[in-house]
Amino acid sequence: MTASLPLPHRQGPPLLSALGLTKTYGTTRALDGVDLSIMPGESVAIMGPSGSGKTTLMHCLSGILVPDDGSVQLAAPGTSPVEITVYGEEERARLRREKLGFVFQEGLLLPELTAQENVALPLMLSGVGRAEAQDRARQWLGALGLDGMHERRLGELSGGQAQRVAIARAQVAEPLVVFADEPTGALDSTTSEQVLTALLDSTTGRGRTLVMVTHDQATADRCSRLVRVQDGRIVADSACGSRRSDGYATAHPAGGAR
Ligand SMILES: Nc1ncnc2c1ncn2[C@@H]1O[C@H](COP(=O)(O)OP(=O)(O)OP(=O)(O)O)[C@@H](O)[C@H]1O
Numbered sequence: 001m002t003a004s005l006p007l008p009h010r011q012g013p014p015l016l017s018a019l020g021l022t023k024t025y026g027t028t029r030a031l032d033g034v035d036l037s038i039m040p041g042e043s044v045a046i047m048g049p050s051g052s053g054k055t056t057l058m059h060c061l062s063g064i065l066v067p068d069d070g071s072v073q074l075a076a077p078g079t080s081p082v083e084i085t086v087y088g089e090e091e092r093a094r095l096r097r098e099k100l101g102f103v104f105q106e107g108l109l110l111p112e113l114t115a116q117e118n119v120a121l122p123l124m125l126s127g128v129g130r131a132e133a134q135d136r137a138r139q140w141l142g143a144l145g146l147d148g149m150h151e152r153r154l155g156e157l158s159g160g161q162a163q164r165v166a167i168a169r170a171q172v173a174e175p176l177v178v179f180a181d182e183p184t185g186a187l188d189s190t191t192s193e194q195v196l197t198a199l200l201d202s203t204t205g206r207g208r209t210l211v212m213v214t215h216d217q218a219t220a221d222r223c224s225r226l227v228r229v230q231d232g233r234i235v236a237d238s239a240c241g242s243r244r245s246d247g248y249a250t251a252h253p254a255g256g257a258r
Pocket residue numbers: 025026028029030048049050051052053054055056057
């Protein structure tokens with residue numbers, strides 16, 4: 001059960017701020033004037049009925065989509081905010097590659113690559129040398145409990161293992177925010193619990209920020225905050241049970257946040 005707690009007093013500037021987000025598809029108003037601020041270290045679950053605008057909201061927050069109206073600002077701690085909604089396609093792609101991580105229901109891993117190559121790929125696309133990228137990928141796979149599996153291809157991994165590879169890939173470039181869309185939706189309940197723990201430990205467990213779309217109340221209950229969306233609007237925004245994971249030591253290969 002979700003406790004409907006008020007959000008705690010939040011100090012400092014938000015990491016992500018959305019103001020007046022509006023997105024229309026034909027006659028469908030997918031987002032209808034959404035304001036949302038996300039603080040560093042929060043884990044935010046976005047819930048709502050099918051078609052309520054959850055994915056559209058997450059895609060606007062992460063620069064996958066540009067809203068018709070409104071703005072999204074991203075401010076790394078200690079830096080001035082950048083307005084990602086005015087960025088062109090190429091700048092948004094670079095921002096997503098370098099500053100944001102993504103975990104989707106289907107991990108979107110490339111089946112012809114090994115687990116290690118899949119995790120190393122985003123680093124190599126950002127210009128990190130092959131040897132270093134592979135090394136960092138191997139460390140992340142180890143941190144997510146996949147030691148000894150780095151040479152396996154997707155078909156040689158279970159659903160839960162593949163999803164942990166996807167989590168490693170989303171984290172390897174040390175993103176400011178990890179966005180997850182139903183990251184455990186295709187898994188059985190035990191595996192789902194384990195993958196969610198790995199996701200929380202490796203993000204908020206080390207002070208990073210997680211924004212997750214989910215249909216599952218138990219998943220949302222493990223986040224620090226629950227945002228409910230309906231008809232393209234935020235209809236509730238409250239603190240959850242706030243079980244912040246403490247997997248810091250096990251979830252980061254270097255044992256510390258950047
Ligand atoms: N590319 C698109 N073209 C047309 N309509 C779209 C498009 N994407 C989303 N929509 C519509 O916008 C509304 C919000 O969609 P969105 O995918 O954000 O909802 P959701 O809450 O994530 O739904 P679900 O839980 O079913 O995934 C829906 O009515 C949907 O049909």
